[in-house]
Amino acid sequence: AAASIPAAGMAPRALALALVLVLARGAEELVLALGAAEEGAAAVGAAPSGPAAFHRAAKASWRLPGRYVVMLRAGSGEAEVRGTAQQLQARAAWRGYLTKLLHVFHLLPAFLVKMSGDILDMALKLPHVEYIEEDAYVFAQSIPWNLRRIMPPQPSSGTYNPPNKGDLVQIYLLDTSVQSTHREIEGRVFVTDFGSIPEEDSTHFHKQVNKCDSHGTHVAGVLSGRDAGVATGAKVRSLRVLNCQGKGTISRTLIGLEFIKATLEAQPYAPLVVLLPFAGTYSRVLNAGCRRMARMGVVVVTAAGNYKDDACLYSPASEPEVITVGATNSEDQPASFGTLGTNFGHCVDLFAPGDDIIGASSDCSTCFTAQSGTSQAAAHVAGIASMLLSAEPQLSLAELRQRLLHFATKNVMDMAWFPEEQWLQTPNSVAGLPVRLGTDEQLYCRSVWSARSGLTWHATAMARCAGAEEMLGCSSFSHSGRRLGEHMEEKDGQKQCVAHNAFRGQGVYAIARCCTWPRAECRIHAGSPAAGGAGCSLQDHVLTGCSFHSPAVVLGDGGRPITGLGSGPSHCASRTEVMAHALCCPAASLECRLKEHTPLGPTEKVTVSCDDGWTLTGCNAHSQSPGTMGAYAMDDTCVAASVRGSSAAVVIAICCRSRQ
Numbered sequence: 001a002a003a004s005i006p007a008a009g010m011a012p013r014a015l016a017l018a019l020v021l022v023l024a025r026g027a028e029e030l031v032l033a034l035g036a037a038e039e040g041a042a043a044v045g046a047a048p049s050g051p052a053a054f055h056r057a058a059k060a061s062w063r064l065p066g067r068y069v070v071m072l073r074a075g076s077g078e079a080e081v082r083g084t085a086q087q088l089q090a091r092a093a094w095r096g097y098l099t100k101l102l103h104v105f106h107l108l109p110a111f112l113v114k115m116s117g118d119i120l121d122m123a124l125k126l127p128h129v130e131y132i133e134e135d136a137y138v139f140a141q142s143i144p145w146n147l148r149r150i151m152p153p154q155p156s157s158g159t160y161n162p163p164n165k166g167d168l169v170q171i172y173l174l175d176t177s178v179q180s181t182h183r184e185i186e187g188r189v190f191v192t193d194f195g196s197i198p199e200e201d202s203t204h205f206h207k208q209v210n211k212c213d214s215h216g217t218h219v220a221g222v223l224s225g226r227d228a229g230v231a232t233g234a235k236v237r238s239l240r241v242l243n244c245q246g247k248g249t250i251s252r253t254l255i256g257l258e259f260i261k262a263t264l265e266a267q268p269y270a271p272l273v274v275l276l277p278f279a280g281t282y283s284r285v286l287n288a289g290c291r292r293m294a295r296m297g298v299v300v301v302t303a304a305g306n307y308k309d310d311a312c313l314y315s316p317a318s319e320p321e322v323i324t325v326g327a328t329n330s331e332d333q334p335a336s337f338g339t340l341g342t343n344f345g346h347c348v349d350l351f352a353p354g355d356d357i358i359g360a361s362s363d364c365s366t367c368f369t370a371q372s373g374t375s376q377a378a379a380h381v382a383g384i385a386s387m388l389l390s391a392e393p394q395l396s397l398a399e400l401r402q403r404l405l406h407f408a409t410k411n412v413m414d415m416a417w418f419p420e421e422q423w424l425q426t427p428n429s430v431a432g433l434p435v436r437l438g439t440d441e442q443l444y445c446r447s448v449w450s451a452r453s454g455l456t457w458h459a460t461a462m463a464r465c466a467g468a469e470e471m472l473g474c475s476s477f478s479h480s481g482r483r484l485g486e487h488m489e490e491k492d493g494q495k496q497c498v499a500h501n502a503f504r505g506q507g508v509y510a511i512a513r514c515c516t517w518p519r520a521e522c523r524i525h526a527g528s529p530a531a532g533g534a535g536c537s538l539q540d541h542v543l544t545g546c547s548f549h550s551p552a553v554v555l556g557d558g559g560r561p562i563t564g565l566g567s568g569p570s571h572c573a574s575r576t577e578v579m580a581h582a583l584c585c586p587a588a589s590l591e592c593r594l595k596e597h598t599p600l601g602p603t604e605k606v607t608v609s610c611d612d613g614w615t616l617t618g619c620n621a622h623s624q625s626p627g628t629m630g631a632y633a634m635d636d637t638c639v640a641a642s643v644r645g646s647s648a649a650v651v652i653a654i655c656c657r658s659r660q
Contacts, residue, residue: 051124056134057281058313067102067135068120069112069251069285072128076109080128085111087126092119103251107258107289112251131284138253138280138315140176140215140246141303142373144228145330146353150380151433163437165233166386168393171223171273174256175216176246178238182217184225184360184368189236194259212244213362218371219277221360222379228359228368230383233390234273242278250280250315254289261293271389272298275382276322277375279305279314279343287319294321295467299389299397301325301382303374304343308336310422311343312451318347320466323385323401327354327377328430332412335372342374344418346425346449349401350408352380353431381431391437398468399516402444407432410635424477424632425449425509443590443615443658445472445515447633452507453499458484459507464496465514470522471495472583472617473513473545473654477630480506481643485558487549488524488581495524495583500549511632513545513617522585527572529579533559535571536584542592544654545583545618546572553577560622560652561594568592569618569654583618592617592656599648606648609637610655618654623647 057063070088072080085101092099092115099115112135115123124132147160173189180189216238224234241256242248253276260274274293279302280286290300300319304311304326311317317324327335327342328351335342335355342354354377361369381404388403389395395403408429415423453461465471474497476486482505487498499510522544527534529551536543548558558578564570569592574580597608610616619638621631627646632639640651 051121052129053131054120054124054134055131055284057136059281062136062281064135064137064249065117067112067114067249067251068123069110069133069135069254070123071130071133071285071288072109073130074109076128078104081109081111084126084128085113088113088115088123091122095119095122103255105254105258107254107261107292108285110285133250133283133285135249135251136281136283138248138250138278140242140278141306141375142215142218142246142371144358146357146380147228147230149330149332149353150230150384150431162231162387162433163435164387164390166224166231166383166390167233168390169231169271169273169386170235170237170269171275171382171386172237172239172260173216173220173223173275173277174239174241174253175219175277176242176244177213177240178216178220179213179360179362179365180238182221182360182362182365184221184227184229185217185236188224188226189220189238191238192259194239194256215242215246215277215371215375216240217362218359218369219275219375219379222357222376223275223383225360230380231386234383234386248278250283250286253286257289257293260298261296264296264298270297271393271395273382273385273389274298274300275378276300276302276316277378279303279307279317279374281315282313282318283315286315290316290319291321294397297397299323299385299400301378301385303378304348306337306340306373307343308341309343310345310347312345312347314343317343320347321397323381323404324348325374325378325381325431326351327372327374328352328413329355332409332430333414334417335377337372342377344422344426346451348427350381350405350427350429350431351413352377354380384431384433387433388437392439396468396516398466399444401466402446402516404431405429405446406444407434441658443515443517443656445513445615445617448512448514450497450499450510452509453501455501455505455507457501457503457505459501461499461508461510462496463510463512464494465512469514469516471497471512472515472522472585472656473619473633474547474581474583475511475619475631475633476500476508477511477632477641478505478508479629481627481629481646482506483508483630484551484553485549485578486510486547487579488545488547488583490524497547513619513633515615515617517590522583525582525584527574527580527582529577531580532576533571533573534580534582535564536582538584540587541584542587542590542656543569543571543582543618544585544590544592544656546620547581548572548574548620549579550577551579560620560650561618561654563594569594589659590656591659592654594652595655596650596652598650601648603648604642604644606640606651607637608651608653610653614655614657616653617656620652621649622652623649
C-alpha cells in the first residue's frame, strides 16, 4: 500500500527523515510479501511457534556482541534463509536500526548478521527461526618423546617407524597461517586461498610474519613434518581461520567448514580428516556444523581445551560426532600448562602427547621450537587417524574411533589429577599405534557415559551411541547407591540407555556400551513387572546386555543375566516388581558367554574381565542388599561397586566375539 507524506510546512531535514521511514516501510512490506510467497511455496501451512531461543558464550570476554548466527529450523531451504534475512533487515530498518548481512551459510540453514542487540527480541520472533547464537571467539590451544610414546622405536633401527605414512589421507588444518616454505613441511602443506580472520585486538599489535605463522606452522609440522611429524606422508591443506594472536570466531570457523564442503562437492575425496586445533565457548551452531561434516563421512578431530575444566563446556570439543583429544606429558600424565592444564570428562575420547612437543618454528625455514597444548595432542591423533585410514580407507568414523581406543595404552594416567567426580567418566587412554595395521573384522566396544542426572526423585540421565554404532549393553551408577536402575529404549530410530535417580539420591549416571559390528541388527525385548524378566524370544539370537529398572524401590537384588538352554546367555531374570529389558543380537555372527565373580568377603569394588579375544558388551551388579552403586565397563573389564558397609555385589559380564 502506498503511504503519503504531509510535506507542506516541513523542514528539509524532517522531510528527508520521513522519506527514509516511508521507503523503509515500503521495503519492509515488499520484503514481507516476497517472503510470504517463498514461505507459501516452501512450507505451506507451517504452524506458528513462540519466540526462538537465544544463546551466548558463558565468558563475557569471549563474546562478539553485534554479530549473530541465525539458525533456522531443520528442513528450511535457501528461500526461507534469504527471506528471513530480508525480513530481519526490513523490520530493523523500520525501527531505525541498520543491519548488515555478512554471510548466508550453505553448510547449515543459517545466516550471519551484524546488528544491534536492541532488536534481538524482534529477530527471535521471526518465522522459521530455531535459535540465534551470538558469535564468539575460538582460541588456539597451544601453551620427540611424543613419537616414541605413540609407537616404541624398533630395536633394529632405534627410530620412529610407523606402519605407514598416511599417504592416502588428506587433512584440512583450520589454524593460523602456515610458513609453507619451512623445510619440515615444504611440499607437504598446500596453503589454500581461504582466509577469514578477525582483526587483532590492538592497533599497536605488530603483525610479524613469524608471529602470525607460529601456531599453524607448528601444528602442521606435528601432523606431517619430515623429521618430527606423526604421519609424514599425509597431504595437509591449510585454511586460515585464526589471526596473528591465535584468535578466531565461531562464524568464520563455520565458513571454513563450508569451504571444505564446497570443495568436496566439486571434487570428492576420501578418506578426509579435518583438524580443528582450538577451543571456544559451548556453541550449538558450531557443534551442528561439525556434526554435519561428520555425517558427510569426514573425520573431525579437535582439541579438548587447555582450561583444566570439563571439555563438555567447550566447542567443538563437546560434539559427540567429533574425536576430542586431551593432552599428556612425557610421563603419560595429564599435561599442565602453568596454572591450567588439559580439559577432561566424558566428552574427551582419548589423550595424546601435548606437552613440550618439538616441531617446526616460523622463526626461520630451518628452525624448531617446543610448544604445548591440546592443539598438539589433537594433531597427534589426526596423524594416527591418517595412518589407520591409509591401512583401511573404508573405515567409518565410528570404526576409526573404536580402533583409536583399541590401540591406545590403557590405565597409565594417575586419575587423582582430575576432580574426583570426573575419575570414572574421563578415559584413561593415551593414543598409540601397533607395529602392524591390517583389515580385520573384530567386535570393538567402548563405554559412553552420560552427564549426571538431577537430584530429584525419578530424575534421569541418558547415554546414547554415535551414529554408526550399535548399543549392546546398558548400566547405571550412583555414588550414593540410591538409584532405581536403568532401562533401554529406542527413540527416533536410535537406542539409548536411561538411568533413574532414587528418592534422596545424589544423581545417577547412565553408561551405554557402544559397539561397531556390521551385522548387528539387535533388538530390545521388554519384560513386564509380573513376568520375572525378559529374554531373547528368537532362538537364533543371543543376549548381549540386560537392564533392570524398579519404579519405586532402590535397586539391590534387581536381576541378572542367566544362561539359557544353549551355551550362551539368553535371559535377564528379575524380581517380579522390576522391569527388565534384554538386548538380543543375531547369533549367526556373534557368540557370547557369561563370566562372573563372587567376592569371598566384604569389598567395595569387584571386577571381572573378558578373556583375550572376547569383548565386553554387558555389565551388571547383583546384590542381596540395596547398597549397590551399580556397574560400569572399563575397557573389557566389568566393575561392580557397593556402598561402604553394605554387602559386596556379584559382578556379571557378558563377553562376545565374532563367530569367524
